[in-house]
Amino acid sequence: MTASTPVPPTAHHDAPAPAPVRPTTPWRYGVGMFGTSIPINLIKGSMLYFYVDLLGMDAAIYAAVYAVYGILDAIDNPIFGYLSDRTRTRWGRRKPYLVVGSLVLLGAMIALFSVPGSVAASATSLVIWFAVFAILSEMADSLINANYGALLPELFPAEKKRATANGVRQGAQLVAMILALGLTPILAQNVLGCSVTATECADPTIGYSRLAVIFGVLGVGVILYMAFGVRENPAIDSEERPPFFASIKQIVTNRYFWTIGVVNACYGSAMAIVLNGLQLYVRYTLGGGGLEATVLQVAVVLGAIGMLALWARAVRRWGAERVWKTALPIAAVAFIPIYFADSLLTAVLAGLCIAVGYSGVLATNDLIMARVLDDDARRHGVHREGIFLSAFGVLGRLNGLIVAGALASLTVFFGYRNGNDPGEDPATTFRVYLSVYPFLLLLLGTAISRFVHVPGWNGSRDDEATEDPDGGGGAGPRRERVETFRGDLGD
Template sequence: MVSGLAGVEADDGAQHGGTSPVRYGLGMFGTSLPINLVKGSMFFVYVDLLGLDAAVYATVYAVYGVLDALDNPVFGYLSDRTRSRWGRRRPYLVVGALVLACTTVALFTVPGPVAESAVGLTVWFALFAITTEMADSLINASYGALLPELFTQERRRATANAVRQGAQLVALVVALALTPVLARSVLGTEGSAVGYGRLAVIFGVVAAVVILWTAFGVREDRALDAEPRPRFFRSVREVLSTPQFWTVGVVNACYGAAMALVLGGLQLYVQYTLEGSALDASILQLVVIAAAIGMLSVWAAVVRRKGAAWTWRLALPVAAAGFVPMYFATDLLTGILGGLAVAVGYSGVLATNDLVIARVLDADAARHGVHRSGLFLAAFGVLGRLNALVTAGAVLSLAVFFGYHSGDDPGPDPAGAFRVYLSLYPFALLLVGTVVSRFIRLPAAPEDASPVMR
């Protein structure tokens, strides 16, 4: 594997001034670490520990989702149009890394007087949840655009993406699996949010260092600077008229919404449904993520043999079916068994989703003669990041149907509430994505000579 990566690095380096797929891919660790702390612990910290009402949380989170969707095209468009001595994408990675570190720390470090006021807590939550989201969008609009631009053939791209997704899974181990124990046993105590604030400082600094290291190692293709700057309204019109934007975008949104529910609700699922501890939550997440890492190489081999599109269509129903055992889990052991089923499909979608999207970007660049990966990915992000509205609706449903409002007022059946939240809702979303994927015709892989859609 090491020698294979070295060969790819050398080849891609010749084409793109020495950009390493490993260095690019490892940047995903930095982009994933703080945002997965947010996705995995923000609900638990604000609602269960700090006592913010679930309905208020859902309302703020819905606004968060709308703004998240709206700022993506703006950041993508700016990235595509930028021409500077530092490149098109690098300036946004550098600025975004520093802002993301600061806002993540603020989000999880709520001053005592603020936490004691319902209004103050709501305002603090809204302010720093939204600014953290904006920093994440700023980074990912440029980081994601680099994948198709730096690595122009699907097999080389698959290698870079495998490194990238592997780095993301390692970040999940740290930001999700280890967080409950680190925040509630090592850096803090049960029932307190202090440990989460301390952990946010550590994660923010590490993430900034990794993203900056990647940013200064990227060697963009300067030939792309000679392309005309894309025009915003014309580009938006052409993106929206691309059939694959809507179909692939809907599937991507279904997958993203399903995983957002899992990340946000897993600690509460373990606490209420499995009646487990912080250690149990860490064990469950660690096993699931480790299994996903192990399966990543298997799915990558299937991609090399059968292609990204075929493998993607297989991974989606496997991912949907994996959530069924989670509904029947009653303790840590059965939760782990269910989690292993989830890991198999989750890993498959991770290994293929970005490759499918990259094909759509390649076809757009070939058709219109300009690389606008940032705007196109941001447009996908509008659909994908609106999953916050799905999450908000799911959280609100806990209050409406199960009476769960907060840790202080969990209602009569919090176990049933989070059983449904973490299994049936993700299953339904991925089932929709599976059905839609069957009607999508994708552009051929970039190294294929034939323009046949499949």
């Protein structure tokens, strides 16, 4: 149904009640983020280092490909979300895409980090190989996350269980980051392969190739375990399928799209820059290798895990909106100390500052988005979490353009091209890249967040308007369906 189609008060009694659905446990759903995070963190955290510093691709060319990567990443998101929202199968709306996407991601990621010698020897072939498998990996990741993220508000309509599931998700993501970010340098350079600085290292890329296979199989296994344990809401099958252009129009005219969406894009761009450049920061600014990069990254992630429980407690006490608006400026200021670090110890201390702000935004972002999805479904009487999240993802995933611009600026302003031609002062180059750029992006996000009023189930002006604004009655049936599913879940 749509918001403009009146529904008789007794219409929902005429249809047969859906069979009771056993609840999906917050743990079974939340652990899926461990699987979704391992592949993409390996890709985002090592792709720049692998192709530019190890294989010698020009940084400006890498930036150009990454810009295309970012544009396609933004375009395919709403398409995947739209298809998912309209899908009706015996296995549910989201599960088929999770299964297919994970298998495609596995193959593309392994190929991305397994460059044949003949390809690596040709600059043109290397760029083509990188472009094909980086973009294919991105599309598979988009397909997975468009469906995985859309499940959160559907599976857990009650705020308490939703917060629990999100807590499990974020904890699982941080554990995955320890493996795919923190341990990758030492595993790839010291355990499974060798370092580029070692005198007897014939192929410094082999460790990353082996790690891509291990992390790919592990991540996909966890995604499949989660997907086959998810039980979607069968009541949604009777809903009218959301139209594409009407949905896009309603979404882009929604004020939250241009406020919360841009704030999330600033945050996502800042973290993407950090993931791309941390190994290079350690090499050129700190003069370290795989061990030092691992120590720094593990320290940051462990610090974030430790702070996550405190931020979650703050959310329960003061609400997601207030905590979100507090965490953003803390996250911005936290990037200042990393600029002045000149040793592993001072970098770790600066990294712990970053962990404080990072975990605060991590603990609140998805809760803020879920509230926006609730508000949309209540107003328009249709579940379209996939396309709505994906439309927001257009802004967030355009961070590829911002990262590409940041990378290109390293060549323009600092002369950095690759590992063979790092410019006159690569130490300062990556101080700026890892500190100044994220600070400015988060400062912009903080400023915009001051103008945001987040909708909620109760206690806000937006929530008091339970009837459809067009008078169509779409909100009523939506609320009844949610309450029915909530009862099934025992919430």
